[in-house]
Amino acid sequence: MDKQKLLNLLEANAKMTLEELSEALGDSTENIAAQIDAFENEKVILGYNAMIDxxxxxxxxxxxxxxxxxxxxxxxxxxxxxxxxxxxxxxxxxxxxxxxxxxxxxxxxxxxxxxxxxxxxxxxxxxxxxxxxxxxxxxxxxxxxxxxxxxxxxxxxxxxxx
Amino acid sequence: MIDYENTVSRVARDIKPSGIRKFFDIAATMDDVISLSIGEPDFDTPWHIREAGIISLEQGKTHYTSNAGLLELREAISEYLSRRFKLTYAAEEIVVTVGGSEGIDAAIRTLVEPGDEVLIPEPAFVCYDPLTRLAGGVPKPIVTRAEDEFRLTAEALKEAITPKTKLLVLPYPNNPTGAVMRREDLEAIADVLRDTNIYVLSDEIYAELTYGKVRHISFASIKGMAERTILVSGFSKSFAMTGWRLGYIAAPAPLTKIMLKVHQYGIMSSPSTSQYAAVEAMVNGDGDIAAMRTEYNDRRKFLLKGLRELGFPTFEPLGAFYIFPSVSHLGMSSEEFCKKLIQEQRLAVVPGNAFGESGEGHVRISYAYSKAHLKEALRRLEIFVKDHKR
Incomplete structure (x- = not known):
């Protein structure tokens, strides 16, 4: 899996579903969920914010x-x-x-x-x-x-x- | 009182007006319609390209350019074609046109004499037929079929060739089907043409938008074919520059020389602001192409999956930004389907027969729309399918 691409996608739109990420990255939803968990545990991903006007x-x-x-x-x-x-x-x-x-x-x-x-x-x-x-x-x-x-x-x- | 009907050019008068226009007019009066019909990118032109146009205006570069187009631009196009498609065209073999459309017109008018036959694989973009007629030529459609993934086959081509055949239009990646030609398909076409005097108008306006493992292959790069090929391309689709009206034709010098005359007297020279912007696109635009292609590809997969789940037999399109599902399993003609879809669900798509009779039974759906827009469209389509399931 292209980990950098996963981060880029989430940075642009944290609301992307596992299915959508799976499509974009060509990997299983399970693998992607595991990688996101890992990023969260390693504090690479620190949070998910909405942009509000x-x-x-x-x-x-x-x-x-x-x-x-x-x-x-x-x-x-x-x-x-x-x-x-x-x-x-x-x-x-x-x-x-x-x-x-x-x-x-x-x-x-x-x-x-x-x-x-x-x-x-x-x-x-x-x-x-x-x-x-x-x-x-x-x-x-x-x-x-x-x-x-x-x-x-x-x-x-x-x-x-x- | 002038009798306009009988005094204007008969050829121009008899060009078929589009029947579709009529029902789009009806749709335009409804205020909650959403459309998947547009054949132009939803992206704005990348900022650095727009800025290059703005700077040229600030510097007062507002004069005619040379007839063939800015030398700087033609050199940039030459370099781009070599970098991206392994094509060899000198700047002198390139004419900058007002969109791909003018390039198609100039090419046809350069080649076609009254009575000459022009072979047009269909379904196809709508301009080849009327432009051929205006040049006095005779359009001869070649039907391509879903089971061949809408590719032109050597057999169908062979069957269509007569002693009067002057020109073959090769519109791939294809609008409206999204079909692409693989190298072996092009080789087979080349084998049929090799010992003839038939020219090829290769309309490669969607060349940058392909999604398969293999990138687009230009017909002019097939061995021995460059001498008979007029390559048409442009900036509209790959750089989201539709409104700038800029394209180009590339061909062997003896052809370019004549096409330049047609262009010179019809157009003089292409818009200078657009040409300065286009230089920036050619030199620094590869990243923009990649970013937009990624986005289109994401939507393409989303829509293909969605349509198949709703039961539409849909072949996987590997080029352009259209998908061409069959609708005949619902027991409706293309137009019936589109009319009902717009009346009942306020969703507009284009009937396949707008692109030639062989498009009947299909509809063209554009994915030059945001994912949210596509999701809403699929939602409406799902209700429609439920209502009409047989």
């Missing part, structure tokens, strides 16, 4: 990207701070960066105020944080390879026989 729902969501400048801890570098930050459910993504700042945090909250307060009360006072820069997201056009802005539908003619 919350703008189209009643749930209000505010997203902000926070740039942190950090004093690394002796012996642990940036890990100590990062491993504290990952515990907050408000923190959706967290990366160590090269360039003008050190850590990049993506935060989601219900309101601007909630996000701002989280940064002011939780993040900024943490040991090692030298400065924060908060940028609010205005519109999400594309996320994880999925386009969010409305595109045209099928513009082909409805019928033809050519």
């Amino acid at each position: 919350w703008e189209k729902t009643k749930r209000a969501t505010v997203t902000a990207m926070i740039e942190l400048k950090v004093v690394p801890t002796r012996g642990q570098g940036f890990d100590a701070l990062a491993e504290r930050l990952v515990n907050y459910p408000e923190v959706k993504s967290l990366y160590l960066m090269s360039g003008g700042y050190d850590i990049w945090v993506l935060i989601e909250g219900k309101t601007l105020r909630e996000v701002a307060m989280f940064v002011a009360k939780k993040v900024a006072p943490m040991d090692g944080v030298k400065s924060t820069g908060t940028h609010f997201v205005l519109t999400k056009y594309k996320d994880k390879g999925v386009i969010f802005c409305d595109r045209k539908g099928d513009t082909r003619r409805l019928f033809s026989y050519d």
